Amino acid sequence: MPTIDYLRISLIDRCNFQCQYCMPEGVDLQYVQQRDWLTRDELNTLLQQVFLPLGFCRFRLTGGEPLIRPDVVEIVRDISQLPGTQDLAMTTNAFLLSKLAQDLWEAGLRRINISLDSLEPEVFQQIVGGRGRSRWYDVWQGIQAAHRVGFSPLKLNVVVIPGVNDHEILDLAALTLDRQWHVRFIEFMPIGNDSLFKHRGWVDSEQIRDRIRQRWGLQAGTVTGNGPADVFQIPGAMGTVGFISQMSECFCDRCNRMRLSADGWLRPCLLNETGQLDLKTPLRQGGDLVQLRRQVGDLLAAKPDINFKMRDSGVTGAYSRTMSQIGG
C-alpha cells in the first residue's frame, strides 16, 4: 500500500457551474449551510492538531467550486505557511481565476488543475450550463492568467463524454504541442449524473490514447503530482498528456488519499461511505483533539481494507452523492 499522506479538502459544496456529468438533472441538491462549513480556524486546527501529526503533508483544495468560498485566499495562505505542508494544490473551474490567480500565487499556491472540457464555446456552455455569452471566455482568461502568473505545469482536466466532446480529443491534446501544459483525460464515472452516463456511456482511456497515437505517436512522459494519472507525451511536444482511468482500471490498491468535506466529514474512499468520520461536531463541542487524532489514525489504518472492499465490489454502481458534494 502507498503511504496515505494526501488530503483533498472541499471548501464548499456549491458551484457556479452545473456540469452535465457532475450535477444530476432536475434534482435539487441539499447544500451544506454556511454555518456548517469548517471555518478557517477550524481547518487550521484540524490540520495542525490532527492531520500533520499523522503524516499528511500534501493538500488539495477543491469543492464544489473552491474559488466561490469568500476566504479562499486566506485559507491558501494559512495552509501554505503551516510547517509541514509540502505541497498545496487546487482544482477549480477557473471561472473566477483571472481575478484571483495573482493573489493565490502570492498566498503560496503553486499547483493548479483546471477543468476544461471543450475548446468550443458553444459546446462548453452546453456542458457547464448557463445562458448568454459562453462562460468559456472567462475560463480561458482564467487559464491564461494562471499561466502568466507562473503556475507550472498547468493541468487541464477533461471528462470525455461520447457525442458531447469526444470529437475534440485531438484539439485538446494539441494544446500540449507548444505549451508546457498537462492535459488529463478523465474517464466519465457514474457519479452525479447516472442518466447521462447510461445514455451516453464513457470513453475508455485506451481509445483516447489510440486516437492520439495514430495522429502523432505517443511515448512515456513524466509530470509532477500526487495523482493516479498515467502520463505520456506526444513526441516533440512541450507538454504532456495524462489519463485517469478509474473505470477501465481499478487503482484502489494505489490510493493515497482521504477526503474532507466542507462540513467536516472525513471520508477514506470516494466511492463508499464506510468509516466516514464527523470531525466538526467534536471540534465544535470542544472535544479532546488527541482522541480525535487517534480516531483518524484508526481510520488511516483501516483504509487498506476499505480500499480492497471497494476493489472487490467493482466500480459499476451509481452513487448517492455527486463529486461536487464529496469533494472531487
Ligand code: SAM
Ligand atoms: N469545480 C472544480 C472543477 O470542476 O475543477 C473542482 C471540483 S470538481 C467536482 C473536481 C473534478 O471532478 C473535476 O475535474 C471534474 O471534471 C471531476 N468530475 C466531476 N464529476 C465527474 C464524473 N462524473 N466523472 C468523472 N469526473 C468527474
Ligand code: SF4
Ligand atoms: Fe462545478 Fe466542478 Fe462539478 Fe463542474 S465539475 S459542476 S465546475 S463542481
